Each structure stands twice: as structure tokens, then as C-alpha cells.
Amino acid sequence: MNARTRRDLLAAVGAASTAGLAGCAGVLLPGGDDDDAAPVDRTGEETVAVAVGADGGFSFAPAAVRIDVGTTVVWEWTGAGGSHNVVDRDGAFDSGLAAAEGYAFEREFATAETYEYVCTPHQTRNMEGTIEVVDSDG
Secondary structure (H helix, E strand, O other): OOHHHHHHHHHHHHHHHHHHHHHHOOOOOOOOOOOOOOOOOOOOOOOOEEEEEEOOOOEHHHHOOEOOOOOEEEEEEOOOOEEEOOEOOOOOOOOOEEEOOOOOEEEOOOOOOOEEEOOHHHHHHOOEEEEEEEEOOO
């Protein structure tokens, strides 16, 4: 490969990388600039699943969910992104670290309030979530 071809190739790779990063500007990350995004409404369901290690391994899916009092949330590990945990910021629950695909942690939510949780190894990568528990009787 001659110097001009190599230079053209490197310029093209650099431009493609920059364009790829620019395309990420509209991606919404939990805990990022779009903290006010409406939670996914799962009211009326007895059990709700949340993927751990979704979207490339470093997010929860859905990251924000609204459920009824008495609903059980089951966090299910995808096996992507290494070891993860699910830890409530106020200490209400802690799944412990796990990496294996298929590992699950569950919790029934008996009180109407909002729970904010993180994956502690990846919270600097905005791996955060919210469970909004509502009282459908009130």
C-alpha cells in the first residue's frame, strides 16, 4: 500500500469513526441528559422483567418502569458486559454480583414509592434504573 492510499484509508476511517460518534448523540442513556424520560408503564402486570446487561452490556432494559404495588420485578442477566449487580441507592435491595446469562434476582414491591438503583461496577457508565411503584387503589 503506498503512502497516499494509506493516508486516504486512515482519513476515511477517522471520518467514519467521527460520524459514528456523532450518530450516538441522540442515544438516550439512563442517568444521562434524558432523566425525565417517561417510565415504561407495566401497571396491571403481576411480574415484570428487566434485562441486566442490555444494549451492548451496560444498561438495564427497560431502565425506567412504572408498576403497581405488589408487582414482582425480575432482573435477568444477559451475560453481556461482565459482572453486574442491582443495588438500590437507599439500601432497600442488593442482588450481589453475577455475570452468568440466565442469573435472576427478584423483588416484590409492597410500597408505593420510587426506587433508584445502579449497577455499582458500571454506574460511571450510566448503568442506572428506576422503579416507580404506584398504588392503583389510591
